[in-house]
Amino acid sequence: AAQHYYAPRRADIARVYADAVCVHLPAATFSPIPQAAARVGSELLVSPQTAKAMADASATKDWDDSRDDEHAGWARRHRHMADHLARMILATTGHRPTEALFELTLHDVDLETGAALFSDKRIDAAHDPRLAVLPVIVCEQVGVYVQHLSELAVAHGTCCELVASVCSGTAPMLFDLHDDLNPQPLTMARLKARSPAPWNQLPW
Secondary structure: HHHHHHOOOOHHHHHHHHHHHHHHHOOOOOOOEEEEEEEEOOOOOOOHHHHHHHHHHHHHOOOOHHOOOHHHHHHHHHHHHHHHHHHHHHHHHHHOOOHHHHHOOOOHOOOOOOOEEEEEOOOOOHHEEEEEEEOOHHHHHHHHHHHHHHHHHHOOOOHHHHHHHOOOOOOOOOOOOOOOOEEEOOOOOHHHOOOOOHHHHOOO
């Protein structure tokens, strides 16, 4: 399991191997390691180039607001914000691509300390929930998302009750909206279907 969580550099592995061999064969010599700075380990290891492509594609707005009525425009913006935050959590925190992602509430995250309680690994009492770390960029995005919810509630009073429940931590943080602004659960299937092409590389 260790290699699923750790991706050492080729040079580091070679150094450890050489140190071990030289204990018994002091005169041993070793060839230079190609791509010494490259990392090895899990086949799911994301290269910096792929990570940038995924991040750019997720954040890019791909619709024209001028073609929407007011309700549909807000619904599209909300779906974009919710989907982007969901993908950020999946990509940076180690949260598994399960429906547990859409059960997270604001009570489960501490934006000041960057800690979260995830229930995506329900195999024993020690992992349900399990403590996870939120990168600063995710904490900041959660704040942006909450601000969006506040603006949504001000613009459309019909969303006030739902937004109040989300902000109080009594309703899931991530949710979907129909074009008429009626709420519906966000699911992994919907998130996958709406995600841009670079995200199709993920095993979800």
